[in-house]
Amino acid sequence: MQALGLIETVGYLTAVSAADAAVKAADVEIVGIEKVIGVSGYLGVTVHFSGDVAAVKSAVESGKDAAERVGKVISSHVIPRAHQEVAGKLLPHFKLKEKAVNIPDNTEQ
Template sequence: MEALGLIETLGLTTAVSAADAALKAADVRLVGVEKVIGVGGSLGVTIHLSGDVAAVTASVEAGKAEAARVGRVISAHVIAKAHSDVTDKIVSRYLMGADRFEATLPSEAAPASIPASTAAKPAKKHSNNPPPAPANPDDSSGTDGLDNKPN
């Protein structure tokens, strides 16, 4: 069994920053992302990393330092050799979480498209002249109702 590294942060931005630093620091894999709404509505996010013990240790330290710089670290821990029940019954629950997390990140290859409902609409042309008053159909004066000129 490989080592398991956990970095728990307050907020998604902090977690993304921690994961980025952790993955750049050593040869580890992001195997899970867990989001928990805490007391007072705060969002706790735990990232799960896997790899050899030295790599995971270095990775967690780098991720923890970046998370502390950006926001708040709740906890960070490395389990050098997790019991198989931990990985099979707990961590494996989050394996698909990393896939969903990666799938929601924007791709560098594909430009982001703006949904039609939120796309900017062309500006309307405005005139400095006020709109003409509507003609009165009951007016029998013989004028057009705008400038009192005969029809």
């Protein structure tokens, strides 16, 4: 298991901003997302990242900084090498399902 990085935010917009900044900052992959209603009465969103330790640390820091400019960050954390019990039994519950997302390219005139 590579490093696991987590950024927990209030609100989906804040989470998307964190995720965007994180994947732009370092060679990491978004491996999961967790949504929980009830964080101060709002939607809590935790984004999970994976990659080598240095990349995940850089990504989480950049993502957290970007998210704080947009909304509220509850917490962030990097686990350098998650135990097999965590990787094998807990993380699959939050794993992203593969979906094709079509984002229009606005660069063409």
